[in-house]
Amino acid sequence: MRIGSHDTAERVFIIAEIGNNHEGDFGLAREMVAAAAACGVDAVKFQTIVPERLVSALQKERVAQLSRFRLSRDQFVLLAGEARARGIEFLSTPFDVDSAEFLDTLVPAFKVASPDNTFFPLLRAVAATGKPVLLSAGLCDGQELAESVNFLRGAWGAGPEADVSDRLALLHCVSAYPTPEAEAGLGAITRLGAFGATPGYSDHCLGIEAAVLSVAAGARIVEKHFTIDKHRSAFRDHQLSADPADIVALVARIRQAEALLGSGQVCCAPCEEAGRVAYRRSVVAAADVPAGTRLGPEHLDWVRPGGGLAPGGEAAILGRVLRTDKRRGEMLLVGDVE
Numbered sequence: 264m265r266i267g268s269h270d271t272a273e274r275v276f277i278i279a280e281i282g283n284n285h286e287g288d289f290g291l292a293r294e295m296v297a298a299a300a301a302c303g304v305d306a307v308k309f310q311t312i313v314p315e316r317l318v319s320a321l322q323k324e325r326v327a328q329l330s331r332f333r334l335s336r337d338q339f340v341l342l343a344g345e346a347r348a349r350g351i352e353f354l355s356t357p358f359d360v361d362s363a364e365f366l367d368t369l370v371p372a373f374k375v376a377s378p379d380n381t382f383f384p385l386l387r388a389v390a391a392t393g394k395p396v397l398l399s400a401g402l403c404d405g406q407e408l409a410e411s412v413n414f415l416r417g418a419w420g421a422g423p424e425a426d427v428s429d430r431l432a433l434l435h436c437v438s439a440y441p442t443p444e445a446e447a448g449l450g451a452i453t454r455l456g457a458f459g460a461t462p463g464y465s466d467h468c469l470g471i472e473a474a475v476l477s478v479a480a481g482a483r484i485v486e487k488h489f490t491i492d493k494h495r496s497a498f499r500d501h502q503l504s505a506d507p508a509d510i511v512a513l514v515a516r517i518r519q520a521e522a523l524l525g526s527g528q529v530c531c532a533p534c535e536e537a538g539r540v541a542y543r544r545s546v547v548a549a550a551d552v553p554a555g556t557r558l559g560p561e562h563l564d565w566v567r568p569g570g571g572l573a574p575g576g577e578a579a580i581l582g583r584v585l586r587t588d589k590r591r592g593e594m595l596l597v598g599d600v601e
Contacts, residue, residue, distance in 0.1 A: 264395055264429055264461045264483070267352045267371035269305055271432070271461055271483040275517055278354065278374075279304040279489035279510060280465075283312075284500050287332040289341075291491065296345045299489055302510040306352035308374060308486065311339060311366055316359040336365055343369040354397075363388040370394070374486075377401025377438045377465075380411050390418035395430050397484060399465050400455070401438035408433070412458050426459045432484050434463040435477070441503040442467040449473060452480040471505060471513040478520040487513060543569025546577060548589040556585045558600065564592075572596055 264271045279299035285292035292309070299307045314329035334342075339355060346353035356374045357363035363373065363385060373389040375382075377399040389396050396415060400408050412431065413423065421427050433455040437446055447468055455462035463484030464477035474487050488504035495501050505513060531539065549564035556562065558580050565574050571594035572579065583600035 264432055266306070266395060266484075269352070271463075274305075275478055275482065275521055276306065276463075276484045277304045277514055277517060278306045278308050278484065278486040280308045280486050280504075281489055282308070282310050282500060283332045284488070284490045284495075284498070284504060285309075285332070285334070286496065286498060287334065289334060289338050292334065292338070292342055293345055295489065295491055296342060296351075297349060298491060298507050299510065300346070300349035300351045302507055303514040304351060304489075304510060306354050307342075307346055307489075308354040308356065309334070309339065309342065310358065310376075311355045311362040312358045313362060316361075339366075339369060357385065357389070360384055360388045363392070367392045367394070372397055375399065377403075377436050381407060383411075383414055386411065386414055387418055390415050395432065397432045397434055397463065398460075399434045399436040400451075401436035401465070409458070412460065424459070428456075428459060428461045431459075432461040432463045433458055434465040434484060434486065435482070436465040437467060440467050440499060441469045442473075444468060444473070447473050449477055449480045452477055452482050456481065467503060469503060471509055471516065474513055475516045475520055478517055479524065485517060540569045542567060544574055545569050545571030546574065546580070546595050547571070548591055548593050548595055550591050552585060552589045554585055554587050558583060558585060558595070563595065566592065570594075 266276055269276050281295050285295060296307050312329055312333060314326045318325045320326065343353040352371055354370050354372065354374055355366055356376050357366050372395040374397040375389060379385050380398055380400060380403055415431060416423065416425065416427060435452045435455060437448060452462050452464055461483050462481045464482040465486040466474040474485050477485055488500060489510060490501045490504035490506055493501050493504060493506055544565040544567055547564050547566050549562055552562050563577060579597050580595055580600050586599055586601055589595060
């Protein structure tokens with residue numbers, strides 16, 4: 264999947280989820296973009312929320328909090344420019360259809376939050392843009408997730424068995440804040456490819472271990488909440504987020520994990536090439552054997568190094584007469600027999 268200039272097949276795409284950790288402070292939001300970029304992430308992500316279109320007007324305290332944390336559209340435009348200037352991608356999760364339409368000019372892909380993975384009007388809106396969709400799979404069972412994936416397939420005109428990994432990423436996610444390690448369920452990442460999607464992980468565990476391990480489970484996109492200071496305020500998300508030191512370590516360890524995992528191809532590594540001769544075996548004389556001997560199994564042994572007649576090729580010399588004397592341990596070659 265391509266997200267802007269990034270190809271997830273070539274390198275894991277790392278997202279610093281700023282979310283609402285700016286708490287409505289535009290200056291802090293800009294600072295967080297700069298800090299995340301300096302940590303080496305590939306993207307920052309915000310949340311574009313119109314409070315009255317997310318929660319009931321009866322939830323007055325929640326509406327008030329969301330209103331305090333809300334950034335304006337003009338500010339999102341500036342933040343997108345800030346991210347691009349620093350060489351990273353700008354993403355934001357829309358929580359209503361109008362916000363999706365607004366973000367279409369700013370983002371290279373759409374992230375849909377777990378609570379909205381069954382919000383079909385929003386799925387229709389983001390699919391209509393033709394841009395890749397990063398769909399968090401939290402709160403879903405397998406059937407619900409399949410229904411959402413099939414809805415997006417239909418919106419794109421793709422068949423039920425079509426590979427849509429170039430336009431759909433499914434991010435394993437557990438919508439608990441923080442997620443208990445015993446319920447992180449990283450093994451589920453290995454099953455996401457069966458949906459024909461690019462697998463990923465949106466992490467809500469404390470620390471960075473789960474995010475790093477997700478790469479070994481197959482995640483090609485990793486999202487981690489990000490804050491400048493875990494103790495900035497009583498807002499819950501700060502405590503479960505990674506700070507700059509954590510993100511630097513996260514990026515380094517994910518890149519290390521990628522290097523350790525390699526391409527996944529079964530092959531002889533370049534560093535092994537010399538060992539193909541040194542560590543393999545050759546057919547040799549089991550004892551001193553004079554010329555004129557008709558070779559039988561009792562005359563053969565197999566020792567290192569390789570480079571001679573390889574084990575399995577004995578039929579080429581068995582039952583044939585030796586031309587020259589051979590000492591114990593000396594290679595027996597096809598050219599040594601009549």
